[in-house]
Amino acid sequence: MGPSGSGKSTFLHCAAGLDRPTSGEVWLGGTRLTGMREGRLTRLRRDRIGFVFQSYNLLPALSVEDNVTMPLRLGDRSPDRAWFERVVTRVGIAGLLDRRPAELSGGQQQRAAVARALVTRPDVIMADEPTGALDSRTSGQVLALLRDVVSDLGQTVLMVTHDPVAACHAHDVLFLADGRLVERLTAPTPEAVAERMTRLGEG
């Protein structure tokens, strides 16, 4: 968490290997991303990281099913059918697989995007304000989904969010200000998160 412009997206992008920092190094687990060639970096990202964007970023020409299995196709992996079924059922888009993104609501599109991130069984899912474009009810559902993914599927999720309540679902909250990690809160409560956010906003 952090105020707008504090570098949350930039941090996430760098950590995911989507962007390259001007200085310093990025390590993912034991792998050094800095200096890696584009092709290898992409493959690594594809296999080990799932990314969920604020603006869904589904491919309009493809069906929901094709969108979800796209990372597997790109990696030349055949979809593990059972896992795919489990993911789409869990995410709640099992009945929408034949549709095109344009035929879905925002919440449904973001669920499809979460499924796409999950389908490769990545080490970590990174989500950049995944509910930023959704109304409060739908965003509640998507946040619950992400939380369940952690508990049910044992998936690690690294998420940027504005909502102190949503943040409390997390095990840990990191605070960013002016491009630096400034604080860490374990087992957060809404009040504690909100209080820190206010403080950072002032500073």
Add this chain to the structure above:
Amino acid sequence: MFAIAWKTLRARRAAFAGAFTALFCGAAVITASGILLESGVRSTVPPERYAGADVMVGGNQTLRIPGGDLTVAERLPERVTLPSEVRDAVAAVPGVRAAVGDYDVPVAIAPVEGDAVVPAAPRVTAAHGWDSAVLGPFSPDEGRAPESDSEVVLDAALAAAVGVSPGDEVRIVAAAAPAVYRVAGTVTAPPGAPLERSHTVFLTPAEAARLSGHPGRFDAVGVLAEDGADPGALARSIEDAVPEVTTYTGTAAGRLEFADVAASRSLLTLVAASFGGMAMLVSLFVVAITLALSVHQRRREFAVLRAIGSTPRQIRRLVVGEALLVAAFGGVLGCLPGIVLADVLRGLFARIGVVPDDLPLAVGPLPPLVAVLLVAGTAALGGLATAHRPARISPVEALREAAVDGGEPPRWRRTAGAVCLGAGAVAALTPLYVRGEVGAAGTGSAALLMVIGLALLGPVVPRRLVRLLGAPLRGGRVTGFLAAANSEAGARRTGSALVPLVLAIGFTVTLVYTQSTLAAAAVAQTREGLAADLVLADTGSGGVAAEVVEEVRSTPGVAVVTSVTPTTVFVPFTVFEDRDLAALPARGVDPDGLAATVDLGIADGDIAELRGDAVAMERSQAELLGRGVGDTVEMYLGDGTPVELTLVATYERGIGFGTVTLPREVLEGRTTALPGRLLVRTAEDADPAAVAAALDALGERHPTLSLVDRDGFASGARAEAALAGWVNLVGLAVILGYIAIAVVNTLVMATAGRSREFALLRLVGMSRWQVLRVAGWEALLLVGAAALLGTAVAVLPLAALGTGLLGVPLPAGPPLVYPAVVAGAALLGVLSVLVPTWACLRGRPVEAVGVRE
């Protein structure tokens, strides 16, 4: 990746419609030029006089030079004759029952009193030796064979046309010299050959040999095979045994029999090569632009793919895969209209009269195949080039950039653009160094190169230009202001849409005025350079014999007669170590008193020295070949005879009078070419009217000669230049049509890609009419910029052409063409923007905005 490409393609047919159209039309144009080329090589009409020969043997009509590679081959315009030893050698080949030497003498036929019977084209009348009648075979109808040299046998149809029957007399005019013959008999047409293109006159073999002007050298040798011999195999063994000949079997013999078929062969090959080459360049260019535009419009999609884990390689494969799929459809489907297009072109050429009406197209599998492959290759290359951008940039940058239309083109593109502009400028200057048709051919490529250069430079130039033109609009309240801002912000889109418009204007203006300038130069040079008072021309009897020239010369009051023999010479030259041949239009002239009939505009040397093995050459051509007065020039005459001549003079008026001028004696005894025109200068003290009357009277005795005055001659030159212009313009019309389609295509694509933007404008409260006005203003800005750039592209080539050919830096031609082209392009451009805009505005804006990009 192919599966994804296929799915994307199916889902977004509309997005690919533009690329499809470009590839489809490109394939059509390339197929059409391929078919013309193949027809030039293969097409023929069925033989008539040679219908009964098993194998026909002719001289080798292809000129190759030592050291030249396979592509260095020129078709000889004059017939390569065969000495009687060749006939004997052919007769000795096993399987040959008889080998008949044939003289083929173009003649005109006339009743004893009255005008020559001139058959309608493509029909020709020719005299042959009676021994060659077996090649038809012609069978006797009435009467008997010619027994003395003053007897003749006519085909029955000809006898009827002239109105004679056996026992009557006719006049036969060969090389403008008439002689009276008695009709000994008539013959009927060979079985299966209804004589639709020829009239035949049979003389005794000796008389035919005499009239041909080259007794002992045959025009062709006809072979009758022994029973059971296979003509194809026999033809091969003849070519093996007698290497200096070319054999023809079946319908191919029509190419040997009919000069017009042989001539259209070179014309079609030439047209196909120049038009085809240009068409190919243009279509490759258009396809590349269209692909770039479609990739640009889908940049967000590619950004997403990058973000979810596509490697740059995969993006490239996707883009190329899509392009190849579209190319496969467009290419294959485009071949069919290509065939139709080729037929339309053939029809137009036939109407102009440069190709016989009855010459069919040869449609083989090769041209469509080549077209599909070329189109696919272009699509792959274009895809690779345009995929570079979405493939390379980092995903986050891609997603961010996707929102705005920014980004400068990479450095290599700017460099390549500058190189193209420079090359275009150099090409534009060629008419200054090569003053003739060859130099003029550079202007079109110059314009094309400069447009390609502009396209490579990317949005840099359009942005500046649009800012400049849009400045007055910025003061406007809503629509004008928005239009100026949009055009500038969307410079990349504006640039893509602009390029085809610039091409349309620049290319059309350049090519049309190039033709008119060439024609004007030809007419002006002819008019200024013709010092003769009167001109006699032969029609239908193959030329003017020496004795007729003498007869004209001895007419009272005639001071000088210059006979002019139109021909072609081939000069070998070396570029970058490669040997090549230049085909140059040439005139053989009588050197005596030449200065009194023709003023060639001597630049250097003395034209009076044009005697013996001498030659004069247009100045820039001589300079190009690196020869000066006194140097030796080796060249090949129209039938391939090699000669070494001394350059005695260079001159300026090469377009009006031919690039090369030879003394008649160089041709005499070497080639079969005869003078077609006599330039007559009357004596100072003679009464011009009396001389004209005397020559008119001479025309009575020589029914194929006609007299024209200077103006008539000049208008003849104009008609000839116009004909050449038309031939070029027919090919150009197709290219221009293709460019017009490209203009509409890119503009519609670019506009349709903005439906969301238009819907947003509606949502913030603009009326449909206002949005339409914004689009209209933008279109006008675009068209204005295109008109400026198109004109700029045409200025340098045309100024150089005018300077080179006319001496003033201005092209000649109808002044209205320029505004008409600009107005036409403007109308096309504005409509191509407004119609799709209107279509976008029809729905409810909320729906349009709701649709994801």
